[in-house]
Amino acid sequence: MTIEEIAKxxxxxxxxxxxxxxxxGRVSPVTxxxxxxxxxxxxxxxxAFARNLKLNKEFRxxxxxxxxxxxxxxxxxxxxxxxxxxxxxxxLSVKIDVYEFDRQKGGSCFEAGRRMLKNPVDALILAxxxxxxxxxxxxxxxxxxxxxxxxxxPQPHRASSVxxxxxxxxxxxxxxxxxxxxxxxxxxxxxxxxxxYNASERARGFKEFCARQEGMRTKTVELNFxxxxxxxxxxxxxTTTDIQGVxxxxxxxxxVASHINLIGHRPKTTIIGFDLIVQNRKEMENGIIDCLIxxxxxxxGYSAVYQLYRKGILNQQLEKETEIPIDIILPENLxxxxxxxxxxxxxx
Numbered sequence: 001m002t003i004e005e006i007a008k009x010x011x012x013x014x015x016x017x018x019x020x021x022x023x024x025g026r027v028s029p030v031t032x033x034x035x036x037x038x039x040x041x042x043x044x045x046x047x048a049f050a051r052n053l054k055l056n057k058e059f060r061x062x063x064x065x066x067x068x069x070x071x072x073x074x075x076x077x078x079x080x081x082x083x084x085x086x087x088x089x090x091x092l093s094v095k096i097d098v099y100e101f102d103r104q105k106g107g108s109c110f111e112a113g114r115r116m117l118k119n120p121v122d123a124l125i126l127a128x129x130x131x132x133x134x135x136x137x138x139x140x141x142x143x144x145x146x147x148x149x150x151x152x153x154p155q156p157h158r159a160s161s162v163x164x165x166x167x168x169x170x171x172x173x174x175x176x177x178x179x180x181x182x183x184x185x186x187x188x189x190x191x192x193x194x195x196x197y198n199a200s201e202r203a204r205g206f207k208e209f210c211a212r213q214e215g216m217r218t219k220t221v222e223l224n225f226x227x228x229x230x231x232x233x234x235x236x237x238x239t240t241t242d243i244q245g246v247x248x249x250x251x252x253x254x255x256v257a258s259h260i261n262l263i264g265h266r267p268k269t270t271i272i273g274f275d276l277i278v279q280n281r282k283e284m285e286n287g288i289i290d291c292l293i294x295x296x297x298x299x300x301g302y303s304a305v306y307q308l309y310r311k312g313i314l315n316q317q318l319e320k321e322t323e324i325p326i327d328i329i330l331p332e333n334l335x336x337x338x339x340x341x342x343x344x345x346x347x348x
Contacts, residue, residue, distance in 0.1 A: 006044060010035045059312050061086075061305060062121040063098045064112055064137065066129060070103070072277045074251050074297060075127070078149060081301030082125065085309075094309050097121070101130075109133035117141060123308040125301070128153050129196060145311055145318060147304040150297070151198045162304045164295040164324040166198040170205025170249070172326050173272050174216075176291050177206075177245050181270035184215025185244035188236060191222050192252055202249040202274075223256065230259050237265055245270035254279040257288045276329060284334055294327040 007017045012031060019027050020035040027035075038044075068076045079098065086096040097119065101112040110133040117140055124146040128134035131153050138146060138159065146159040151166070177187060187210055189203045203220065210216035221236055223229040233256065237243055246269055248256050253273020260266050272291040273280065283289045303322060310316040 006035065006038055006042065009038050009042075058093050058095045059122050059309065060095045060097060060120060061123045061125060061308055062116045062119075063096060063125045064109065064116065065098065065100055065125075065127050066103045067100045072251055072254075072279050074275055074277055077275075077277070077297035078127070078301040081298035081303075082305055083301075084298070085302045085305035089305070089309055092309070092313065094305070094313070096305070101133075103129050106130075107133065110136045113137035113140065123147075123312055125149060125304045125308070126159070127151065131197070145308060147307060147318075149300045149304050150295075151196070153197065160307065160318050160320050160322075162300045162307070162322040162324065164326060166201035167205040169274075169293055169295070169326050170202035170207075170247075171209045172205075172328070173202070173247050173291075173293060174206040174209025174213075176293075176328065177247060177270060177272055178209070178213055178216065180272075180290050181245045183244050185242040186217045186219050186240050187245045187247065188240075188243060189218055189220045190246055190248045190256055191220060192225065192248075192250060196250075199249045203247075206247050206249075223252075225252070225255065233259055234263055237263070243269060245272070248273035251275035251277050251280060253289060253292070254283040257283050261288050281334065284329070284331055287331070290330075292329040294329055296324050296327065300324060 003017050003021075007013055010017065010031070012035065016027060016031060017035055020032050021039075063082060065079060066075050068079050082096060082098070086094060097116065099112040099116045101108040103109070109130040113133070113136070117137075121141075121144065124137075124141070124144050126134060126137065126146055126148055127150045128148050129151060134153065148159050148161040148163060150163060152161045152163050181187075189206055191199055191203060193199050207218045210218045219236075219240060221232060223232060243265070246256060246260065248271070251274050253271065254277075256273070257266070257271045260269055260271065266288060270290050271288065272293070273289065274293050274295065275297065276292060276294050280289060280292055284292060307319055307322070311318040
């Protein structure tokens with residue numbers, strides 16, 4: 001159903017229909033009622049993209065991410081996915097504003113959100129790694145469409161999400177550990193951000209898998225990279241002599257693996273961690289990391305932009321949850337695996 005067809009059914013001009021749709025100009029109450037009745041009866045949805053072009057209006061997406069250079073460039077991978085989508089949609093009035101925050105500083109995310117929301121924003125992409133700040137940002141604009149990336153929040157929320165299921169990813173890591181290191185013994189879970197939802201859920205999944213296997217005991221160690229974390233690892237091997245493997249719940253696995261290799265325990269330790277960042281790729285090529293789990297960071301950012309575009313411009317329904325596949329990377333398939341390959345060409 002087009003505006004022209006509605007005008008014909010109502011016996012009015014297309015200009016009159018346009019004025020009714022946009023609630024502007026003078027239209028008699030009787031005519032307005034007739035046009036609205038036809039619109040409702042025909043379930044007409046105006047072409048929002050065409051309207052944006054006509055009004056020369058941009059659809060602006062605000063993006064709140066941790067510092068792009070932090071965490072070994074992981075957030076920059078998400079940013080690259082966002083930018084790739086924005087480039088493809090640049091001719092369709094979609095614009096991106098990126099605001100960075102320091103997840104190590106309380107309140108930084110909220111302050112970045114305040115700066116962002118001083119400007120017109122039609123939708124939001126948010127990494128809620130600081131849940132309390134994220135709640136405040138959302139509360140400041142309760143009507144804005146929002147998509148979480150990288151992690152969700154454990155409590156009910158109104159936002160959609162493009163994330164990997166962290167419990168399943170941790171459980172799969174346990175299964176891979178069992179395949180790569182079938183010997184009975186202790187398997188350490190290395191946490192660097194205990195408060196992070198992804199980290200705690202991955203650890204829970206890993207430990208629950210191990211608990212169901214005969215002879216797979218687990219031990220949690222907390223590593224603060226601003227402290228004497230290397231000594232903690234060294235003490236682990238002294239106090240627990242049957243360490244068979246170490247599971248690092250994030251992309252810092254290269255640092256842990258490198259130190260385990262340095263202190264001479266790599267030959268008897270299977271090491272598994274997350275994400276295909278440059279440092280992890282290098283250490284897997286060097287034979288120091290056994291398995292990586294990818295959560296497709298570029299695709300998360302890319303998909304989030306397209307979903308908000310479809311909702312805001314095309315009036316399509318926003319998907320409540322998009323679960324990112326769990327990709328297993330081993331030395332055998334590392335050379336043929338590029339993180340950017342995970343981005344399909346999404347078309348509207």
